Amino acid sequence: MKRCLPASGAAMGILTAFSLLTGCGNHNMSALDPQGPVGKSELNLIYLSTGIMTFVVVVVTVIYIYVVWRYRERPGDEEKGIPEQVAGSKKLEVLWTVIPIMLLIVLAVPTIATTFSLKEKPDPADSLRINVTGYQYWWGFEYPEQKVTTANEVHIPTGKKVDLIMTAHDVIHAFWVPSLGGKQDLSPGKTDRLVLQADKPGIYEGKCAELCGASHSLMNFRVIAHEPKDFDQWISSQQNPKSRPTVGRAEEGRRWVEQNCIGCHAVRGAGYRVLGRTGPELTAFGERTRIAGVLDNNRDNLKAWLKNPQDIKPGNRMPAFDHLSEKDLDAIVNYLQELK
Ligand code: HEC
Ligand SMILES: [Cu+2]
Structure with a gap:
């Protein structure tokens, strides 16, 4: 059984909900247990937004409970007359406009920076290009330089950026390998890029993450990461397949x-x-x-x-x-x- 939640106990409830949504417990399929640099940077964004949300919920709840308790009805209230009216207070209005704006900036800057960095074209000299096409309900993978084509299982070398150029054949699909990164939409007539990397060899489960028809939930694929020399071997075996049977x-x-x-x-x-x-x-x-x-x-x-x-x-x-x-x-x- 994989470790699904970080030891630090902050915001456990919310993280549990996340882990259910990301298929925690499923082999190598948790966004909370990233297996490469892209997944890690995405997890940091999850922590940041969860942290900000938790902070807001706690502050609002504390103020709410305090106000309900402090200003509850007490004997003798009537003699005091109408309480002081603060509607239209400039100080309060400015305060509760500025604080959310600041929180949104804290959230937006790293989110936008990370999103753009995931789309940066990697140096072709030390990355591997793979063209990905989404079909109802399967995945086509093409290695243009190696002249290799495969389907539903994409092999990659570890420790190397994989430059995935994606499009869709029919309707919109989305490429998602929770433990490595994503999601990236694939749209007909348009190409998009997602750069992923796996640190360790292994099988990483992937899913289509955009409702695309009756078998959308069965549109699974696998990323199979190998040590670079094993990957080279896989490529050469694909280039010289044994396709003429002898038996x-x-x-x-x-x-x-x-x-x-x-x-x-x-x-x-x-x-x-x-x-x-x-x-x-x-x-x-x-x-x-x-x-x-x-x-x-x-x-x-x-x-x-x-x-x-x-x-x-x-x-x-x-x-x-x-x-x-x-x-x-x-x-x-x-x-x-x-x-x-
Ligand atoms: C009209 C087109 C068509 C014909 C003819 C056809 N197939 Fe398919 N086949 C498909 C499509 C489309 C899929 C992908 C289904 C999916 O997963 O959505 C598929 C999937 C498969 C798969 C699974 C591939 C994978 O990557 O896992 C196998 C195996 C297969 N077909 C074998 C055959 C064999 C053998 C024949 C001939 C006897 C055949 N097919 C004839 C269209 C066809
Ligand atoms: Cu799909």
Whole structure:
């Protein structure tokens, strides 16, 4: 179980509410347990605004309780006549205008400075560029310099700025990896930038954070961070995928895929021409940890997905292949699991 709340007890109640909202307790999915410099700077802003809010709530509550107690009705009040009237007091009006303005400035300056610094273009020499596209309901990732494309799982090196250039294919989505940073909206016809960095290797869960349709809540992805040398190895394995199967059943599956799937899915190096790219890249699919962001990648789940993707992710754009025989589905599964 991860440590979710900081030891310092300030504003525990509010932080508990935050931790529920950020999925605390979920593996690597808490904005309160940041795993990189961007997440840390965002957490500082959360602390700052929570601190200011707590200060205001405490001050107002104390004044309120004091006034109710101090000016309660007491015997003999009537003889004293009407109390002193202070409506329109210049001193008070100025005071309660200036204090909130000052608090807003204290909140605004670091917030705006941080927001802009997250959008600063990093030096291309020591950053990695990845193009991100949001689709209903999956994520496309392209490494333009390395000429690698993948989907739903994005691999990055640790200790390096990752320059994410984002757009959307259909409707607005939002890229959010709670423990690394975000969110950043992805809009059709527009590009936006988010720079992230992971300090340690590991799997960081991501989510779409903008309601985008029936399966919005299932639009999950993973950021997989590696030590730089392991990352280089991953890149070169992606550049030379093993896509021509040697075993019989898998070869049969390759033919089924060629006949049924290449209108939407690409498999690099598979020996056929890709016709369309409206679905996730399937190159090296056997190495993925999940299917469509929601199922563990194993044979049974893959078969269930092919038979009825709509059951698993309502409204997604993949047709069912329940008309194929069990044998043919097995062959396809063999092939996909062999892609490494
Ligand atoms: C009409 C286009 C289309 C066809 C044809 C199609 N798919 Fe898909 N497929 C999709 C889309 C779109 C998704 C993404 C669904 C989502 O997650 O929203 C998908 C997702 C998948 C995934 C999960 C990918 C991932 O990144 O986790 C697999 C595996 C898959 N398809 C296999 C196949 C196979 C095998 C065939 C052929 C038998 C096939 N698909 C035919 C559109 C298609
Ligand atoms: Cu979305």
